[in-house]
Amino acid sequence: MTYRDAIREAMRKALRADDRVFLMGEDVGRYGGCYAVSKGLLAEFGPERIRDTPLSESAFVGAGIGASLGGMRPIVEIMTCNFSLLALDQILNNAATFLYMSGGQFNVPVVIRMATGGGRQLAAQHSHSLEGWYAHIPGIKVLTPATIEDAHGMLLAALLDPDPVLIFENALLYNTEGELPANAGPVEIAHARICRPGRDISVITYGNSLWKALEAARGLAEKGIEAEVIDLRTLRPLDDHTLVESVTRTHRALVVDEGWRSGGISAEISARLMEQSMYELDAPIERLCGAEVPMPYAAHMEREAIPQVAAIAAAVERMVATHE
């Protein structure tokens, strides 16, 4: 099963189990989804529940918010997170505020899925990683599934959540393969996960960078360096506890994130670790982030703009060596 299949399977289960659930977005029906995530769902559930929309991000995201206020459980798909900016007003000014601004009267149980990340030579309007940016906003939850199990289970969990949930699917992950247990259901979304235990350094990351960090860690192990790799899974709310606990054991932390460095999620994580575990640290926390450029088209330039396995390995080696 692929990551794509896992999301589709979760949507199918939810659509079957709860008639309030429906999917809407651009090309989700007849086209089958721009990344083929919803392929086949139109035939099974019909055009009322697998609803093709015009290219009106603000209207259909807002309609998702409104439909959730009206008792539905909409899943809204936005093609890519760059396009979500056309709906940012609805997400920030409405979805994130209604519960608070209404004094607790109106919660907004909408789920908004979108593709994120670079690496496909799609240049500067289809390749950015804005999940860290969205994680700045109180009132919404930000999920970044990296694994097949999370791709499936986080969507189901999001549909059970009373508040607006944004799910960022790194588009390079859609084709990754893995097993989904037959009894797979919703997963908890409150905690980060230690994917690979290690004693020498905590490599904190999420999304597609998780797989790069794990690959780097395997290479480092051959050199005797044991990196602990943590999948953040949820960027808002952040699970400080798991991070602090890990750093308390490893005494070093590298944060890896495809987003821009300045004011990004890595900066937030670094600040929190400084606040909560500075005296545990044997070395400064470092960040390995996306280059601060609009994403370039040429493959070699794009590769350079995104944290890669070699860069992660080199950073870890240097951090461990210089502060022995």
Next chain:
Amino acid sequence: MSGQREHQFQLLRQMLLIRRFEEKCAELYTREKIRGFMHLYIGEEAVGVGVIQALGPEDAIVSTYREHGHALVRGIPAGSVMAEMFGKQEGCSRGRGGSMHLFDAKTRFYGGNAVVGGGLPIAVGLALADKMRNRSRVTCCFFGDGAVAEGEFHECMNLSALWRLPLLFACENNRYAMGTRLDVTHSVTDLTKKAAAYDIPAAAADGMDVLAVEAAARSATEHVRSGQGPFFLECRTYRFRAHSMYDPELYRDKAEVEEWKKRDPIPALIRRLKEDEKDAGGTETGLAELERQVSKEIDEAIAFAERGTWEPVAGLLRSVYSDKGLSA
């Protein structure tokens, strides 16, 4: 008194309530009881009063930041609205919203929205939910002429027509987007023409005549309820007061304002009641009684707001997220 005349007195009462309530608000603003941005509806009362007559309790309203009138007519208690403007936790949004963000679940009042056009997609979604659940309800979305220039307006007109949603577009055209006149911002100033592009039936009503607005709104909601999709109702009106409490009104002539005041919807309705009166002086007596009732209601609202309490600051982070479980 005939049923019709009784109803007209009821409309008069609602317009008077808004007028007197907001006159008090302006006073309380200068006394710093109310802070923030506050936008008065004075002059436009016939629109909210007329349109909301056509709605039933099961219907929904999505409103703008100039929504005190809509809230009062919808039946949110005046005390609860006033307490909200005072910032008290007894307010309809627990003091979290203020003048621009009145919310009330009981009356399906989905907020004053302070981003122009921002309520339109919400209204589309509420109407979509009703249609998908086969519920026979109408969602009424108020917005101004300013919102008609927003992309969201056009997206929502298209979407709601495409999906034949039970949505009433209630456009309050007061001729100014804050301080910029309609003809300075729109290539087509007859706003009903915009509906034609989406094949949405449209009508324009004299927004200074509450009976005309009510009749137009009843016929518009009849269309919407019949399952034929949305309707665009433009109510042509005028704001007598400044845009907000910070507006020195450099952009319009005093003479223009005076000209429109001659069409004030409240005296207009009183004149009509007098023309139709069977018992000499009956209108004056009725009016005096209404003024007395309204004044009492507002005094009680202010007293309620004054008595209200401040939310303890320990609650600052409450309701950023739901405490538990699902609602809606």
